[in-house]
Amino acid sequence: MSNSGRLEAGFDFVLDGGKGARVKSPVSGTVVKVVSGFKNDSNNPLPENVGKSQNGGFGNQVIIRLADGKELAISHLDSAVKFKPGQKIRSGQFIGKQGNTGFSLGSANVHLDFTVRKPGTTGFDQSNFYTAQQAASLLKPKLA
Secondary structure, eight states, X not given: OOTTSOOOOSEEEOOTTOTTOEEEOSSOEEEEEEEOOOOOOSSSOOOHHHHHHSGGGTOEEEEEEOTTSOEXXXXXXXXXXXXXXXXXXXXXXXXXXXXXXXXXXXXXXXXEEEEEEOTTOOSSOGGGBOOHHHHHHHHHHHHO
């Protein structure tokens, strides 16, 4: 976490099609967690106090554990498929729609946040996550 309390790992990604664009999983793995039901009906970010109240600022989110133990969190979804923890997911499978839920500060308000947790770690200490550059490098072949 930074001094502002924000996790500074991962990277923002904007799909063509804006709000509601279909999001497909870039990886195969096992669903760890799904958070859905939060709303933001505009293309603008929510006020900070509201955004941070939506799943700690991540909004609607799907977390997938890869075979090597890494965990990919895809956040700020407009909606997420109601997977169950332990359910298998394959690369290319529909997981939700691009949105702007939670607390987002990116230059493109409607976007996704990709965060990759290192295997075997818990909590939100910055060292538990790959940097934005590392995460993008890990996922680049899968996002092409």
